[in-house]
Amino acid sequence: MEGGGDQDLRLLDIVTSSHDENTVKQSSEKIDNENDSKKISDNKRKREDSKSDDETISNGEHGLSTTESKDTTEMKSSSQDTMHEAGEVPDASRLLHRTTSIFFRHLTMQTTNDDLENMCKQYAGFRRVCITDPAPERKFFRRGWATFDYSVQIRNICYELNLTKLHDTDVGAIVNRELKNRVRTISGIAHHKTIVRNDLRLITKIIKQLDAQWNIWESNENDHNEKKVTISDDSEISSSTMNTSSIQNKNPIGFISYNPLLKNITEYLVEEGDAEEEELLGDASTTMENNSNAFEIDKELTKVLDRLILYLRVVYSVDYYNCADYTQEDSMPNRCGVIHVRGGLLSTITQKELTNFMQQFESRLTVYMDSHEKIDDDEALKLGAKNEENEIEKFMDANCQEVSKDKWSCPLSGKKFKGPEFVRKHILNKHHDKIDEVKKEMIYFNNYLYDPKRPQLPEHSSNRPGATAAAPHPSGLPLPTPMTVQPLFTRAS
Known part of the structure; x- marks a missing residue:
């Protein structure tokens, strides 16, 4: 795992350029050969027309067989399809390893991948975009990259992108330098x-x-499981070996x-x-x-x-x-x-x-x-994992409001009912979409909670295992929190 760098990229450029030159030379040579072959074919046709029908030679005696002649004609037709036509210029190969890109320093939290892509794809040579998650240390701003072909005028595109705003915010576009x-x-x-x-x-x-x-x-594993082990009748295997082999197949070792x-x-x-040899000879300590x-x-x-x-x-x-x-x-x-x-x-x-x-x-x-893809259920419950039935029950209680005696209302529709059971029935029948939203929010929150790599605030040093608790203030009052220094006096304007 040693070597590699910018020199390898230069070598790739040299190889691709030489390949393009070779293709151009080959195409020109093919055009000349086609012209020569046309002249030869015209002369042959004139000679064949002058011959009589009786002087034809059968394929079975002196030439190829019918099947071989068909194969040769098919080969010629396929080769003619693959060959370039006269005057055709082959497509230039794309340098996929060579790209230019623009870096966006300031993207709002509301910016999505589609927003950035729609802004950049109007320029020729656009390939793809990449956007990061909001960073708390940068006031929840995002960062992004837009990748273009190596042949485009990247500075002109960057200048035009700086004139546009995304969600009423300057994107801060700069030309991204190549990796060093x-x-x-x-x-x-x-x-x-x-x-x-x-x-x-x-x-x-x-x-x-x-x-x-x-x-x-997974496909290799399925193919391996489908194979059946067959034992020939001529082989003599004892019962003890059969028993051990079955045990090994159930619990494979290694x-x-x-x-x-x-x-x-x-x-x-x-x-x-x-x-063993070192122990017998007593050379273990000396070799170490x-x-x-x-x-x-x-x-x-x-x-x-x-x-x-x-x-x-x-x-x-x-x-x-x-x-x-x-x-x-x-x-x-x-x-x-x-x-x-x-x-x-x-x-x-x-x-x-x-x-x-x-x-x-x-x-x-x-x-x-x-x-681990998910944390344990016990740890999730300590962090406040939600239950579907409890969340639906809370939603029902919040939307069953008592107006007066024997009169209940549903805030979702504003209708009045005689009792809370009628309000529940009304919500289940008419506002089932609201219940689905409650379920989705519960699933979304639990998925975030079960994710061990979820974004979260850094743990305080006093809460870490092995940390000593801070001593209380002598006066008994809580310790003051650090604040920005405020001026004692302000000048009157």
């Missing part, structure tokens, strides 16, 4: 054999969990995944050693002392790890070494922008440095290894 240092490095300690093996263990858990979440290899990249991954996850400062590298393990890192980056937009998930990358100007790789090799390393690096790195990846 797309391939970034981390500490070279990640090259060590122990860390590479630990990374293989962690990334295998992440990939297996993401594959199960998105059902990437790492099971239908992802081809994870095939035989246990060969690299399990470590081998000469523990001698290898304490040695920097071990295993190229085979590193190759397997790099393949999984690339799979995680391309398929799920997860940058492993950065411990980051680029959720909106598909809509961004660069659909595969930044990736982190291992840095330069280190000369020496200690066991303490290895342990600290692995512990800190694993703590950052716990979000992806132990991620």
Whole structure:
């Protein structure tokens, strides 16, 4: 996972330009060949007309058979369809990896993806837009990007977009610069054999969990389950082996995944050693002392790890070494922008440095290894999860108002009834849409509550586990809250 950058983009440009030149040359050569073939065909027709009908040669004796002649004619017709016509210019290939974009600094909270797309798609070369969630630290303003083709005049488009307003607010459009240092490095300690093996263990858990979440290899699993194991009659198998095989099929042992990249991954996850030999010879302590400062590298393990890192980056937009998930990358100007790789090799390393690096790195990846789609019901009830029956009952009570004795009214329609049971019946029959709105609001609130990654205010330091409570004020009064400094006196105008 090393190398890559702006030089690769330049090489792609050179390849595409040379490809375009070759296509133009080929088209011109085809036109010349077609003209020559037309002249030859005209001469052949004149010669064939002069021949008599008796001098024809049968296909069965000297030429091709009827089936072969049909095949050749079909091949010629298909080749003529694929060939360019005379004077036709082939379409120029689009440089999909080269884009230009505009960054919008100030988008109101009410701005949607469709609003920004309708504003930008009137310009030629428009591709896609991307919009972020409202940020509390920026007064709930959004940010956005609009991606265009590389051939457009992006500065002219940016100037015109700054003259327009969206929801009565300036969008603050600026030209987005190209990415610099797309391939970034981390500490070279990640090259060590122990860390590479630990990374293989962690990334295998992440990939297996993401594959199960998105059902990437579900078709392979179904095909595997449909296959039936057949045993030939000639094979002699004892009853004991039959019993053990049935038990193994019910409870399979080992790492099971239908992802081809994870095939035989246990060969690299399990470590081998000469523990018995070292114990008998008493060389265990000496080898550990001698290898304490040695920097071990295993190229085979590193190759397997790099393949999984690339799979995680391309398929799920997860940058492993950065411990980051680029959720909106598909809509961004660069659909595969930044990736982190291992840095330069280190000369020496200690066991303490290895342990600290692995512990800190694993703590950052716990979000992806132990991620849950929903929180527990007990925790949701503590946070105030709503019940459908209770919410409907509250809605009924709020819309059954007693006007006087034996007279009740429905605020939704303004009608009067003799009792609350008649009001309930009226709401169920005539205002069923209002009840559906109550159910939708309840479901929306519970979905927000059950989401472990929901936007929420940061937790106060005193409420965190292990924090000491603040001491009360000596006077017994509550501690004052921090406020902005106000001037004591104001000048009279």
